[in-house]
Amino acid sequence: MTGKEPTSPAVTARDSVQIDAAGLTTQQLNDLLRRAVADGIKKIELRNVCGQRYIGTDLGQPVEIDIYGTPGNDLGSFMDGPRIRVHGNAQDGCGNTMNHGEIVVYGHAGDITGLSARDGKIFVRDYVGYRAAIHMKEYQERKPALVIGGTAQDFLGEYMAGGTVIVLGMELKPGEKHRARFIGTGMHGGAIYLRGEVEKYQLGKEVGVKELDDNDRAALGSLVGEFARHFSYEAEALLQGKFIKLVPLYLRPYGRLYAYG
Amino acid sequence: MKTYLPNRFIVERDPARCIQCEVCVNQCSFDVNYRDADEDEVRSREENCVGCHRCVLFCPTRALNIRRTPLDYRENANWRPEIIEDIIRQAESGGILLTGMGTDKAHPIYWDRLVLNASQVTNPSIDPLREPMELRTYLGRKPDSLTVEPGSLALKTKLAPQVAIEVPILFSALSYGAVSINVHKSLARAATEMGTLFNTGEGGLHRKLYKYGANTICQVASGRFGVHPDYLNVGRILEIKIGQGAKPGIGGHLPGEKVSAEVAATRMIPKGTDALSPAPQHDIYSIEDLAQLISALKEATNYTKPVSVKIAAVHNAAAIASGIARAGADIIALDGIRGATGAAPKIIRDNVGIPIELAIAAVDTRLRQEGIRNQVSLIAAGGIRNSGDVIKAIALGADAVYIGTAALVALGCTVCQQCHTGKCAWGICTSDLRLTKRINPDIGAQRLVNLLRGWSLEIKEMLGGMGVNALESLRGNRLHLRGVGLTDTELEILGVKMAGA
Numbered sequence: 001m002t003g004k005e006p007t008s009p010a011v012t013a014r015d016s017v018q019i020d021a022a023g024l025t026t027q028q029l030n031d032l033l034r035r036a037v038a039d040g041i042k043k044i045e046l047r048n049v050c051g052q053r054y055i056g057t058d059l060g061q062p063v064e065i066d067i068y069g070t071p072g073n074d075l076g077s078f079m080d081g082p083r084i085r086v087h088g089n090a091q092d093g094c095g096n097t098m099n100h101g102e103i104v105v106y107g108h109a110g111d112i113t114g115l116s117a118r119d120g121k122i123f124v125r126d127y128v129g130y131r132a133a134i135h136m137k138e139y140q141e142r143k144p145a146l147v148i149g150g151t152a153q154d155f156l157g158e159y160m161a162g163g164t165v166i167v168l169g170m171e172l173k174p175g176e177k178h179r180a181r182f183i184g185t186g187m188h189g190g191a192i193y194l195r196g197e198v199e200k201y202q203l204g205k206e207v208g209v210k211e212l213d214d215n216d217r218a219a220l221g222s223l224v225g226e227f228a229r230h231f232s233y234e235a236e237a238l239l240q241g242k243f244i245k246l247v248p249l250y251l252r253p254y255g256r257l258y259a260y261g
Numbered sequence: 262m263k264t265y266l267p268n269r270f271i272v273e274r275d276p277a278r279c280i281q282c283e284v285c286v287n288q289c290s291f292d293v294n295y296r297d298a299d300e301d302e303v304r305s306r307e308e309n310c311v312g313c314h315r316c317v318l319f320c321p322t323r324a325l326n327i328r329r330t331p332l333d334y335r336e337n338a339n340w341r342p343e344i345i346e347d348i349i350r351q352a353e354s355g356g357i358l359l360t361g362m363g364t365d366k367a368h369p370i371y372w373d374r375l376v377l378n379a380s381q382v383t384n385p386s387i388d389p390l391r392e393p394m395e396l397r398t399y400l401g402r403k404p405d406s407l408t409v410e411p412g413s414l415a416l417k418t419k420l421a422p423q424v425a426i427e428v429p430i431l432f433s434a435l436s437y438g439a440v441s442i443n444v445h446k447s448l449a450r451a452a453t454e455m456g457t458l459f460n461t462g463e464g465g466l467h468r469k470l471y472k473y474g475a476n477t478i479c480q481v482a483s484g485r486f487g488v489h490p491d492y493l494n495v496g497r498i499l500e501i502k503i504g505q506g507a508k509p510g511i512g513g514h515l516p517g518e519k520v521s522a523e524v525a526a527t528r529m530i531p532k533g534t535d536a537l538s539p540a541p542q543h544d545i546y547s548i549e550d551l552a553q554l555i556s557a558l559k560e561a562t563n564y565t566k567p568v569s570v571k572i573a574a575v576h577n578a579a580a581i582a583s584g585i586a587r588a589g590a591d592i593i594a595l596d597g598i599r600g601a602t603g604a605a606p607k608i609i610r611d612n613v614g615i616p617i618e619l620a621i622a623a624v625d626t627r628l629r630q631e632g633i634r635n636q637v638s639l640i641a642a643g644g645i646r647n648s649g650d651v652i653k654a655i656a657l658g659a660d661a662v663y664i665g666t667a668a669l670v671a672l673g674c675t676v677c678q679q680c681h682t683g684k685c686a687w688g689i690c691t692s693d694l695r696l697t698k699r700i701n702p703d704i705g706a707q708r709l710v711n712l713l714r715g716w717s718l719e720i721k722e723m724l725g726g727m728g729v730n731a732l733e734s735l736r737g738n739r740l741h742l743r744g745v746g747l748t749d750t751e752l753e754i755l756g757v758k759m760a761g762a
């Protein structure tokens with residue numbers, strides 16, 4: 001893809017710009033973003049985005065980015081600070097190894113959403129693909145969160161080492177179960193809150209099911225509240241129905257795997 | 262359960278020399294030497310001895326010697342003692358046998374079957390003491406062609422980022438957590454002094470070592486430990502770790518005991534938790550996905566750094582390398598079956614992968630055939646033991662080599678293969694603060710610098726002998742190699758002629 005010559009961003013206010021991404025390559029678009037941020041721009045509106053990857057990756061500033069169209073894979077990978085709103089769907093790798101910031105998707109997101117994220121928040125209004133939140137981890141005050149309005153596919157929270165995943169199951173019809181299998185395989189930290197039914201066989205061998213306590217309800221309430229504000233839902237309604245909490249059974253799931261010789 | 266395992270070593274203490282000072286008691290981290298309170302005498306629990314020689318070398322009167330236990334089984338070429346004892350160990354534990362270091366099995370070492378050329382009569386050899394010898398190597402993607410400004414001869418082609426190293430030897434990935442901070446410090450300082458690079462491995466880089474960033478390769482592996490924007494930006498080269506020669510195809514589990522407060526801070530995971538690296542990187546299931554991570558890393562660092570991809574040398578290494586080059590990597594690191602590790606299942610360490618010599622030759626040949634050899638630099642790893650191996654690797658087609666075990670041996674490692682226990686008596690492969698103090702980074706750096714200096718001098722001598730004054734002229738020049746004792750097929754894959762031909 002060679003792309004067209006990038007045109008200068010239209011300055012819409014003192015510290016905000018609008019960029020027309022039509023026909024730009026990934027590199028051209030990210031270059032414009034880098035330059036805008038270097039110029040002290042705080043709010044960026046991207047129009048006609050179509051498959052450009054890695055948006056927001058190295059901006060390292062709390063800029064606000066509104067994306068119209070469909071950003072490509074690895075949206076916000078390694079991201080450290082920006083707040084991104086996607087007015088459309090996100091593809092694979094959204095928030096991959098994210099360090100800090102926020103991604104709000106007014107639609108669905110693809111596979112490996114939030115892979116290895118260490119901090120920051122991802123809110124997806126609809127569903128996510130396979131392997132979401134895989135190897136998500138936390139460290140001290142850094143605790144990533146992924147809130148999914150709909151449902152998720154297999155391997156949700158696999159190898160999860162920290163952070164919070166919430167699946168609200170809004171798309172499920174009455175009586176319909178979540179479809180994901182191998183949920184939390186190898187999980188050794190963090191928590192998954194799930195509304196809607198799952199069968200035992202859908203869970204990884206390393207996770208246990210718990211009832212929510214007051215702390216859980218507080219954590220859930222606050223993240224679901226944020227989710228509801230982003231997408232104009234009633235938080236109350238979203239918190240109704242039965243949630244289960246999935247937690248690691250062992251801090252060292254593979255501790256007994258080895259013999260020392 | 263009563264163990265059926267016999268002792269492996271005998272600790273011989275010469276009573277005429279022993280002064281009962283207890284140095285051996287303090288030095289042994291495997292709980293062998295102790296003072297017997299009743300007899301008031303230093304004794305040994307020989308069943309625990311791993312043969313690491315720490316006590317021998319620190320005994321002030323050299324009163325100790327360690328010998329292999331002479332216990333003989335009935336001769337049997339099939340049921341060798343090691344095989345019997347591995348079964349006993351598993352019958353008593355029910356687990357995967359873990360081990361450390363590189364394979365100890367007798368896989369063919371092709372370095373020892375390759376010999377180098379030297380000039381005689383028809384072309385003069387060069388005296389490196391008299392004439393300059395060029396070992397500098399540039400790592401990074403080279404363009405297909407160059408255009409220069411007519412007249413001024415200024416370069417018009419935009420070059421991909423290049424990293425110059427003054428010796429073609431880099432320190433292989435050794436993660437902080439597997440090795441101690443003092444080992445990382447020793448490597449970082451030595452790399453800086455010698456104008457080469459050390460590799461963080463997959464455990465991140467301690468903030469105190471950020472000042473060595475210009476001489477650091479920052480690794481990104483499946484666990485993404487300690488990977489954040491500062492880390493990506495501080496290093497000179499980024500390396501995506503797909504595989505490792507000692508354990509191709511599997512991930513790694515750093516046990517919680519090794520995750521100390523400092524290791525936890527660097528990896529950015531809670532203290533004492535197991536650091537689990539999944540087998541694959543879950544955002545890489547294809548060459549296209551690899552291309553994506555390569556680009557993501559380049560975007561994250563604004564195209565200022567070469568990106569390396571490290572793979573274990575496996576059967577289809579040549580085809581995979583071609584894919585990696587086409588995916589946009591600037592460097593390919595190949596790690597052969599003799600590559601070492603802080604911990605790996607023994608069965609995998611000893612049985613999976615191919616020798617590095619064959620892999621270098623196969624990859625270099627394939628990339629040349631496809632006309633893309635210039636697009637990547639090739640770093641060879643896994644069993645480089647001396648400068649002879651280095652120069653042969655380069656003649657076979659590598660741009661540079663990684664050394665891991667050799668560097669640790671320079672720091673004191675005796676290749677006792679106990680790295681996975683976290684008790685390394687030499688203070689190398691441990692995060693036990695009492696033991697890590699045994700490596701003094703000033704002395705460690707000095708030992709490593711001495712080693713690299715020695716090897717560079719030897720490489721210059723060998724180059725001069727061949728009548729070559731720049732390493733660049735030897736790279737991939739297999740006419741400078743001949744094989745001894747190899748089959749036709751081996752010669753063909755290595756792309757070298759039989760000695761005498």
Ligand code: SF4
Nearest residue numbers: 289310311313314316
């Ligand atoms: S220090 Fe090493 S060689 Fe000496 S007794 Fe202990 S384990 Fe054996």
Ligand code: SF4
Nearest residue numbers: 674677678679680685
């Ligand atoms: S690093 Fe330590 S434990 Fe590992 S082989 Fe060397 S001396 Fe033994």
